[in-house]
Amino acid sequence: MRILVVDDEESILVPLEFLLKKAGHEVALARTGAEALRLLEEGPFDLLVLDLMLPDLDGFAVLERLPQGRKPRVLVLTARGREADRAKALALGAEAFMAKPFGIQDLLAEVQRLSEGL
Amino acid sequence: MSPALLLTGLFLYLALLFLVALLGERRGRALVRSPWVYALSLAVYATAWTFFGSVGRAATQGASFLPVYLGPTLVLLLWPFLHGRLLELARAHRLTSWADYLFLRYGHAPLATLAAAFLVLGLLPYLALQLKAIAQAFLFLSGERAPMADVALITTLFLALFAILFGTRRLDPSERHEGLVLAVAFESSVKLFALLLVGLAALFFLGNPFLEVPKRPELWPLLLPPEGLPGYLDWVGLTLLSGLAFLFLPRQFHVSVVENVNPGHLPLAAWAFPLYLLLINLPVLPLALLGRIHFPQTNPDLFVLALAQEAGPALALLAFLGGVSAATAMVIVEALALSILISNHLLSPLLLRARALGSLLLWRRLSILAVMLLAYLYFRLAGEAYALVAMGLISFAAVAQLAPAALLGLYWKGATREGALAGLLGGILLWAYTLFLPALARSGWLPPVFLEGPHPLLRPEGLLGLRGLEATTHGFLASLLLNLGLVVGVSLFTKREAPVEGRTGEVGALAGLLSRVLGSEAEAAFLKEAQDLPGPQAAAKAEVLLAGALGPATARLLILSVTEKAPPEALLEEAARESKEVRAYARALEEARRELAQAYERLKALDQAKDEVLAAISHELKTPLTAVRALAEILEAHPDLPEAERRRFTGLLAKEAARLSRLVEEVLAYAKLQAGIPLRLQRLDLREPAQEALALVAPLARERGVLLEGRLPHEAVQALTDRDRVLQVLLNLLQNAIRHAHSRVILELTPSGREAFFYVQDDGPGVPEEKRPWLFEPFQSFAGGTGLGLYLARRLAEALGGRVFLEAGEGARFAFALPLEVDHADPGGG
Secondary structure, eight states: OEEEEEOSOHHHHHHHHHHHHHTTOEEEEESSHHHHHHHHHHSOOSEEEEESOOSSSOHHHHHHTOOSSSOOEEEEEESOOOHHHHHHHHHTTOOEEEESSOOHHHHHHHHHHHHHTO | OOHHHHHHHHHHHHHHHHHHHHHHHTTTHHHHTSHHHHHHHHGGGSOHIIIIIHHHHHHHHGGGGTHHHHHHHHHHHTTTTTHHHHHHHHHHHTOOSHHHHHHHHHOSSHHHHHHHHHHHHHHHHHHHHHHHHHHHHHHHHHTOOSOHHHHHHHHHHHHHHHHHHHHSSSOOTTOOOHHHHHHHHHHHHHHHHHHHHHHHHHHHHHOOGGGTGGGOGGGHHHHSOOOHHHHHHHHHHHHHHHHHHHHHOHHHHIIIIITOSOGGGHHHHHHHHHHHHHHHHTTHHHHHHHHHHHOTTSOGGGHHHHHHHHTOHHHHHHHHHHHHHHHHHHHHHHHHHHHHHIIIIIIHHHHHHTTOOOOHHHHHHHHHHHHHHHHHHHHHHHTTSHHHHTHHHHHHHHHHTTHHHHHHHHHOTTOOHHHHHHHHHHHHHHHIIIIIHHHHHHTTSSOTHHHHOSSTTEETTEETTOOSSOHHHHHHHHHHHHHHHHHHHHHHHSOOOOOOOOEEOOHHHHHHHHHHHHOHHHHHHHHHHHTTSOHHHHHHHHHHHHHHHHOHHHHHHHHHHHOEEOOOHHHHHHHHHHHHHHHHHHHHHHHHHHHHHHHHHHHHHHHHHHHHHHHHHHHHHHHHHHHHHHHHHHHHHOTTOOHHHHHHHHHHHHHHHHHHHHHHHHHHHHHHHHHTOOOOOEEEETHHHHHHHHHHHHHHHHHHTOEEEEEOOSSOOEEEEOHHHHHHHHHHHHHHHHHHOSSEEEEEEEEETTEEEEEEEEOSOOOOGGGGGGTTSTTOOSSSSOSOHHHHHHHHHHHTTOEEEEESSSSEEEEEEEESBOOSOOTTOO
16 A cells, blocks of 8 residues: 655654554655645655645645545544544545554554445 | 074084094093093983973972983992893893894793884983974074074984994994094083083072072972872872882993993993993072072973073083083984994894895994984974983883883793784873873864873873873873783793894804904904804804894894704703713823723733743743753764764854853843842943953854954943943844844944944845844844844843944844943842
C-alpha cells in the first residue's frame, strides 16, 4: 500500500515512517499541505495519514483540495481532540480519526483496517 | 415789547434746545441715565395749559385746578403695583404705547387700531392748544393783533423738525431717544424756574394778594372749598380723570415707560415728580388773585404774562419762554408718540398689505409732520372757539377711554377681546356725544340739537336729567362708567379667546427678515442672542424686535411669513420634558445593557481564555508526547535497531523531552505572571543575561540550522532590574525568532538614554499583516510554538516598566525596551 504521511513535526514523521515501512508499506513524507498536494498530484496513494495542524494549508484545506479521480482513504491525526474537528474531517471525506497522543499499536491497527477495506 | 426781540428770544431758546438734545445724544448720555432727569421728563405732563391755564382756571374757578395735579400724584403712589409691572411688560415685549399693550393682551383685533386712531384724533386739539398758547403769548407781548398764525406756523415746523431729528434718527426697536429726553427734562426745569420766578417777582412788585381778598367779596369763592355733592364729584372726577390721563396720555407712556432706562428710577420719581407739581402750583393762586386784582379786564389765561410784564421786559421774556418750554416739550413728545402710534397701528399694517412698506423712518417722519400740520390746521380753523379752549380736559377724557380695557387687562384674567372692544367703542361714542360734539356745537359748527339732545333725558351734558355737574366731569364719568360696564359685562358673557398661538421658525429665516426690515445691525444683534435658542423662542424674540420698530400688528404679519405654527407651549414643554425623561431612562437602560454585555464578554473571555489555556497547553503537550511515546515504543519493540537509526530516535526523544520541559517552564512562568510574583530587583550588566540567553537557545538554533549572532556593546550596560524576567523575555523572543528564521537570528543590545534596547531580528517571512493585531495575545501560535512566548515576553517586559513591540522592516524585528531603573514596580505586568 502506498501511504503519504503529512506532518510538520520531524519527531512524528520519523517514527511513523519507520513503523509503516516496517509493516510493509510504501511510505512518502510531506511537511506542508502544499507539498502533500503536489505528491498527491504526482502519483496515486492508497492512504493519506494527515495532521490537521500544518503551517500553510491546514489539514482541512488539504482534504478539500484532494485531486478528483482516485482519492486515497484518509486517516486524520490531530492534537486537537475536539468533536467538531472530527466531524468536519469526516464530512470532508476522512475515514478515520486518531487523537494524539496515540499508541503505535492503535495506529497500525487502524492502518490495517483501512487497507483491508481496499 | 418788540416782536423782533421776542422772535430772537424764541429762536435762541429753540437753538438752545437743539444743543441740549445734541448733548444728550453725545456726551450727556450719562446725564440722561440719572433718575432726576427721568423725574423731570415726567413733568412733560405740565403743558402750556398748566403754565398759563392753571392761573386762568384758578382766577375763574378757584382751586379746581388742583385735582389735575392730585391725580398724577395719587397714581404715582401706586407705582410698585402699576409702573413696575408695566415696565416689565414693556421691556419684555418692546411696547411703545398702550395700543401695543392692547394688541398684546387682546390679540389680533381692531381694538388696537381703533385705540390708536382715537388717540390721534382725540389729541390733535390738545396739540393745537399748545400752538395757540405760544401764538397767543407772542401776540400779547408784542402788542399786535395779527398775524397770529405766522409765529405758530414757524414754531410748528421747527418742532416737527426737532421731533424728526431727535425722535426718528434711527429705527431703534427700544425707541430710546436720549437727546429728546434731556431736552424735555431741560424744558421742565425752565418752565418751573420761570413760573416760580414770575410768582416771586409779582409778589415782590405787587404785594401780597391774600391781604386784599377780605376787601373783595368777588374773590371769596376762589378760596372756598367746593359745595355740595356736584362740587365734590367734580373734584373726585377731575382727580380721577387727570390720574388716568397721566397714565394713558401717549406722551406720558412714552417718557415714563418707553424712555425709562432703569426701573430703579421709579422710587425717586414717585416723590420727586409730585414735589415738582407742588412747586409749580405754588405761584398759581397768588398769581390768579393778583391778576384778578390788577388786570380785571385781561383774559385770565394771560395773567402770567401780564403780571410778568409788570416786573419788566426781561421777566416777561422769561415768562414767555417758560410757556414756550411747556408747550414745545409737550408738542415734541406727543407728536413723536403719536407718530409711532400712527406708523405702528395705522400705516404699517396697511402698507404691508399693500406691499409698500418702504422706509419706515420716512413714514414716521411724515407722520410727525402730518400730525403737526393737522394740529396747526385745527388751531387755525378753531381759533378762539370753545372747541379749542375746552379741549384740554376733553382730550383727557378721550385718553381715559383706554383705561378700562388696559387696566382690567393687566389685572383681570377674565377680560376678553370682545369686552374690551365693546367698552372702548361705547366709551368713544358716549365721549363724542357728551363732550366732543357739544363742544363743536358750542362753537357754532354744529346745530344746537347736539347741545340739547333729542330728548330731555338724553341731554348730552346732563344724561338722565342730571344737573349741576360740570360738563367735563359729567361726560367723563358717564363715558367711563359705560366703558367699564361694557368691558366687564361683555367679558363675562364672552369666552376668553385662546392664547395667540406660538410660532416657530428657523433662526436663519428670521435673521433674514430682520435684516430686510431693520437692517444688518438688528440682524447681528438678533443672531448674537438667538443663535442657540429653539425655534419658538427665536421667533418670539424676532417678533419682539420687529414689534418695537413696527408695532406688534405689523410684526405679527411679518413673522407669519417666515414661521409656522408651533404646538401649544404647555404641550410642547410637557412633551419635551417627557421625551427628555424617556430619553434619559432609555439612555440609562442602554448604558446598563452595554455594561452588562461588556461584563459578560469579559467573563466569557476570561472563561474562554482559561479553557483556551488548558486546550492550548494540552495541544502543545500532545505533539511532543506523541513523538516521545511512539519513539519509546519503537525502541522498546525493536531492540535490534541499527545503531544509526537508534541514535536518530534517541536524539529525537531528547529533543522532544527538552521541548516538553521548555513548555512546562513557560506554563509555569505564565502561572507565575498570573499569580503576581513580586519583582526581584538587582543591579546587573544587561550583557550578562543576553549572553546567557544566547547560550541557552544555541542548541535549538543549531538543530534548526540557524546562525545565532550576538551584537553586544563593549561597555557594560548597568541596570537595576529583575534578571530572571529579563532572561525570560530574551529567551522567548529568541526562541520565537529561531522558529521563524530561515538561517539567521541576531540579538542586539543598545543603550539609549534612560533605556536599553534589545533587538531580536530573524530573516524569516516576517509577521503577516493580518496576524499582527493578535501577535501578543496568548495562544495565538501559528508556527508550532507554545503560543505563549510573545505574550509572556510582552507581559514580563511591561512588569519591568518596559515594552516589547514589532518593528517594521524585512523579516521580523522585535524590540524590547527596558528602563535602566524600574521606577514603578508592577509585578503582574499590569
